Amino acid sequence: MSMLEVSGVVKRFGGLTALNGVELSVRGGELVGIIGPNGAGKTTLVNVVMGVYYPDSGRITFDGHDITRMPPHRRAKMGLSRTYQVPRPFNDLKVIDNVAVAAMYGSKDLPVGEAREIAEDLLRRVRLAERAEDYPESLSVVELRKLELARALAQEAKLVFLDEVSAGLVGEDLREVLSVVRELHEGGMTIVMIEHVMKVIFNLAERIVVMMNGQKLAEGTPSEVSSDARVVESYLGRRWSEV
Amino acid sequence: MSMKLDLGSTFIRAIAVAVVLAIVAAASTIMGTYPTLIAITIMVFFVYSLSWSLLANTGMVSLGQALFFALGAYAYGIFAISYGMNPIAALFVGPVMGALAGLAVGFISARLRDWYVGIFTFALTPAGYALAVSSQLQPWTAGAVGLATPRFPLGSSLWLPFATVLAFAAYLVIMIIKKRRIGYALSAINNDETAAGTVGINARLYKTIVFGISGYMAALAGAMFVALYTSYIAPDYFGYPDISYSVWPIFYSMIGGMGSPEGVLLGTVLLDPLETAIRSWLSGISVVGGNLALVIFGLLLVVVLLKAPKGIYGYVAKYVESRKARARRAAEAGTKAEVSTGQ
Amino acid sequence: MAAFLIPSYLISTTLYGLLFTSIYLLLATGLTLIFGTLKLVNFAHGDLMVLGAFVAFLFVTLEGWSPYLAMVPAILVIAGIGVLIYRFTLRPAVKAGPVNMILLTIGISYILENALAYYFLPVYRTGVEIPSPLRGTGILLPSNVLLTYDEFLTIVISWAIMGVLYYWLFRTRQGIAIRALSQNPVGASISGIDVNRLSYLTFIVGSALAAIAGTLYGIMFTFNPFSGILLTLMAFAVMILGGVGSIPGTMVGSIIIGFATSFVSYYMGQTWGEAIAFIILAVILLVRPSGIFRGG
Numbered sequence: 047m048s049m050l051e052v053s054g055v056v057k058r059f060g061g062l063t064a065l066n067g068v069e070l071s072v073r074g075g076e077l078v079g080i081i082g083p084n085g086a087g088k089t090t091l092v093n094v095v096m097g098v099y100y101p102d103s104g105r106i107t108f109d110g111h112d113i114t115r116m117p118p119h120r121r122a123k124m125g126l127s128r129t130y131q132v133p134r135p136f137n138d139l140k141v142i143d144n145v146a147v148a149a150m151y152g153s154k155d156l157p158v159g160e161a162r163e164i165a166e167d168l169l170r171r172v173r174l175a176e177r178a179e180d181y182p183e184s185l186s187v188v189e190l191r192k193l194e195l196a197r198a199l200a201q202e203a204k205l206v207f208l209d210e211v212s213a214g215l216v217g218e219d220l221r222e223v224l225s226v227v228r229e230l231h232e233g234g235m236t237i238v239m240i241e242h243v244m245k246v247i248f249n250l251a252e253r254i255v256v257m258m259n260g261q262k263l264a265e266g267t268p269s270e271v272s273s274d275a276r277v278v279e280s281y282l283g284r285r286w287s288e289v
Numbered sequence: 290m291s292m293k294l295d296l297g298s299t300f301i302r303a304i305a306v307a308v309v310l311a312i313v314a315a316a317s318t319i320m321g322t323y324p325t326l327i328a329i330t331i332m333v334f335f336v337y338s339l340s341w342s343l344l345a346n347t348g349m350v351s352l353g354q355a356l357f358f359a360l361g362a363y364a365y366g367i368f369a370i371s372y373g374m375n376p377i378a379a380l381f382v383g384p385v386m387g388a389l390a391g392l393a394v395g396f397i398s399a400r401l402r403d404w405y406v407g408i409f410t411f412a413l414t415p416a417g418y419a420l421a422v423s424s425q426l427q428p429w430t431a432g433a434v435g436l437a438t439p440r441f442p443l444g445s446s447l448w449l450p451f452a453t454v455l456a457f458a459a460y461l462v463i464m465i466i467k468k469r470r471i472g473y474a475l476s477a478i479n480n481d482e483t484a485a486g487t488v489g490i491n492a493r494l495y496k497t498i499v500f501g502i503s504g505y506m507a508a509l510a511g512a513m514f515v516a517l518y519t520s521y522i523a524p525d526y527f528g529y530p531d532i533s534y535s536v537w538p539i540f541y542s543m544i545g546g547m548g549s550p551e552g553v554l555l556g557t558v559l560l561d562p563l564e565t566a567i568r569s570w571l572s573g574i575s576v577v578g579g580n581l582a583l584v585i586f587g588l589l590l591v592v593v594l595l596k597a598p599k600g601i602y603g604y605v606a607k608y609v610e611s612r613k614a615r616a617r618r619a620a621e622a623g624t625k626a627e628v629s630t631g632q
Numbered sequence: 633m634a635a636f637l638i639p640s641y642l643i644s645t646t647l648y649g650l651l652f653t654s655i656y657l658l659l660a661t662g663l664t665l666i667f668g669t670l671k672l673v674n675f676a677h678g679d680l681m682v683l684g685a686f687v688a689f690l691f692v693t694l695e696g697w698s699p700y701l702a703m704v705p706a707i708l709v710i711a712g713i714g715v716l717i718y719r720f721t722l723r724p725a726v727k728a729g730p731v732n733m734i735l736l737t738i739g740i741s742y743i744l745e746n747a748l749a750y751y752f753l754p755v756y757r758t759g760v761e762i763p764s765p766l767r768g769t770g771i772l773l774p775s776n777v778l779l780t781y782d783e784f785l786t787i788v789i790s791w792a793i794m795g796v797l798y799y800w801l802f803r804t805r806q807g808i809a810i811r812a813l814s815q816n817p818v819g820a821s822i823s824g825i826d827v828n829r830l831s832y833l834t835f836i837v838g839s840a841l842a843a844i845a846g847t848l849y850g851i852m853f854t855f856n857p858f859s860g861i862l863l864t865l866m867a868f869a870v871m872i873l874g875g876v877g878s879i880p881g882t883m884v885g886s887i888i889i890g891f892a893t894s895f896v897s898y899y900m901g902q903t904w905g906e907a908i909a910f911i912i913l914a915v916i917l918l919v920r921p922s923g924i925f926r927g928g
Contacts, residue, residue, distance in 0.1 A: 119486045119491045130484070134481050135463065136477045136481060136484065137480050139476050139477065143473060143476075147477050147490075150473060150474075151490045152488060345731070354736060405917060407674075407675075407874070408865075409913075409914075412913055413910070415865065419904075512787060530858040530861060532742065532861060537739065539735060539738065577749060578756055580747075580750040580753070587743035587746065590742075591721055591739045594728065594739065597735075598728050
């Protein structure tokens with residue numbers, strides 16, 4: 047049975063239809079990639095699943111519960127989490143407390159002391175322990191991404207959306223973040239990665255969903271998708287050879 | 290706006306605040322009756338300013354905090370006079386009205402974006418004033434004439450110590466909030482409400498609760514003001530038509546440094562006597578000297594907002610932090626030098 | 633028969649509704665322009681209006697000018713003060729964020745009110761009105777209701793100015809640029825619009841509208857140094873009701889608040905007349921937390 051089921055979701059902003067009947071199904075333990083060009087509706091899809099906006103029509107279920115119009119914090123308590131394309135740390139809290147607050151209010155309600163202990167462990171796991179007592183302002187992009195991953199872990203999230211976790215990263219930094227993602231997945235976390243280009247998730251994802259103009263264009267294993275004529279023509283086009 | 294410019298551990302800070310409050314109380318008692326009264330207002334406005342900064346540090350700017358202040362004052366007076374309650378009990382029970390009003394205002398404010406909270410709270414003060422002077426409520430409020438309250442049933446030498454203890458208690462409440470789970474949630478909400486929701490924090494609930502606590506504290510300040518200082522309640526405590534009662538906590542918090550309760554204390558201890566002194570000096574020169582004093586304070590607020598947005602305490606804390614950082618860098622450089630000579 | 637059905641009551645409340653609408657419209661349009669273009673919530677707007685009324689009052693009482701002519705120096709002085717406030721306080725504080733900006737305008741409001749009180753109270757004690765030579769004369773409407781020439785002129789001047797403003801905003805290059813700026817500041821600056829110059833222009837126009845509103849208000853109603861708060865609040869109620877940043881919405885908001893004020897004042901007393909705007913405001917904030925229209 048699938049853990050997350052998005053069916054027929056429509057979301058309009060004024061005259062613009064950002065999501066036009068999206069279907070998405072994620073099974074527990076999967077690592078799914080969602081790709082698509084700018085404006086395809088990827089981030090809107092994440093926002094609708096997380097409850098930042100409610101859809102105009104359609105239905106979202108998580109763990110068998112209808113969450114279509116549930117407030118965001120209750121979705122978090124059920125085990126849904128995300129990272130942001132532009133990281134959004136809590137700037138007045140130290141790095142360790144950024145993670146601890148997620149442990150305090152995530153799936154379980156933990157007291158401060160216990161939450162900070164968990165946060166310390168998690169920071170070690172994502173290799174950010176030496177920055178625990180610093181404030182997020184002083185972190186690099188790669189460190190901020192790890193902080194958000196640690197926050198999702200601290201919530202004991204069952205399913206995490208990673209919104210362009212690779213954006214702005216190259217070389218060693220990119221490999222570092224992707225290896226953390228892989229470890230989280232091997233640790234049993236269900237992950238949906240939103241990416242702009244396929245290269246990043248080609249070796250990571252078990253299944254790829256291609257989005258275009260607010261709809262699902264294609265779906266399949268990375269090799270199936272990359273050889274799908276429609277995908278190659280309408281999205282990847284000639285640039286496929288370059289990416 | 291930041292909570293992070295804290296100097297020293299919680300315990301040391303609490304001791305320091307207790308010492309400052311005790312010094313203010315002791316020194317003014319030695320100096321005489323008038324300074325003792327001023328010291329009482331310092332305690333009152335410290336509690337009041339803490340109530341405002343608690344909201345501001347949760348991302349809600351109240352421009353009508355006097356609504357709760359005046360509700361506390363009136364509730365104290367009405368409970369003591371119309372219902373014959375012991376004034377000491379009324380001082381603590383009256384502010385429950387402020388807490389209830391705070392929860393109601395907070396319920397709506399929690400759903401509003403940034404400046405709408407300001408306009409909403411601001412718009413409530415004329416309504417409070419209208420109620421206070423309305424003929425229907427005149428039997429309780431005495432209308433525009435105002436309400437004279439009975440003498441507070443404690444020896445007058447105990448009034449300042451009593452106010453000082455309440456002020457320290459209010460400080461402790463703020464510190465406890467900061468150190469408990471709720472404090473972490475409030476910081477997260479203040480920084481980024483959407484991200485706070487993502488980690489499972491119910492921002493609306495916490496904002497409503499905070500408004501309730503703030504309403505109680507502001508109302509307690511109003512009740513203390515009447516019980517220990519004026520013995521009289523006027524409709525203009527609602528901050529209308531003159532907005533002074535809503536602006537004072539903003540002055541003290543912003544100029545002192547709203548990011549920490551110590552900054553708020555600094556602002557209140559420095560500015561409250563200064564304001565009183567300037568005001569009485571200028572009032573001696575002209576009948577509208579008081580207005581001129583308020584112009585000066587308005588200018589001071591504008592200058593601080595422009596030049597030191599984190600207030601005096603934020604400015605000092607930043608200076609100390611940069612000194613520490615320099616010392617740390619110097620020490621590191623020293624260690625490296627030793628290592629290199631060792632090789 | 634119910635009181636509100638008596639024709640003379642109906643006619644005079646309608647007349648006052650129109651008067652309030654005209655003045656709120658001028659005031660709130662200035663506020664809306666400044667908010668839309670500069671994203672600035674100006675809590676001192678009503679105080680600028682009262683200051684304008686006071687400048688006109690001085691020219692009338694000390695120099696013997698006609699109140700309608702005295703509007704000109706009021707506009708110049710208030711526009712000048714507006715520019716100074718913008719240049720030296722609000723503009724440098726844009727980076728400080730919305731909260732500090734709001735507190736700044738509150739501080740400015742406090743300074744203006746108390747400075748005005750400092751000069752005003754020793755001489756005039758209580759509230760004043762701007763004396764008009766036309767006082768007491770007018771056109772007799774049916775049911776013996778007098779439409780004074782001052783009231784007539786107020787309505788005509790307000791709507792004429794709104795007409796000019798609409799032409800400027802919707803038909804001239806400059807006006808269209810200002811609307812573009814209010815809808816999309818980044819896009820506007822990319823497309824070669826001089827954002828800095830337009831920002832000043834907006835503040836000047838907004839302040840001038842406040843001065844006009846103030847003079848007209850002062851001719852008909854009593855004002856004092858602290859009248860500004862209530863007027864600021866009224867303007868906010870109109871702006872939020874009409875959909876923040878929308879000029880046509882402001883007109884709808886003015887009509888609703890203006891007529892509500894007039895009718896409720898007439899039948900329930902002035903206290904409730906003032907309170908009704910805030911009751912409407914509170915209900916809107918409760919039902920649609922971000923105002924009638926989103927955005928802004």
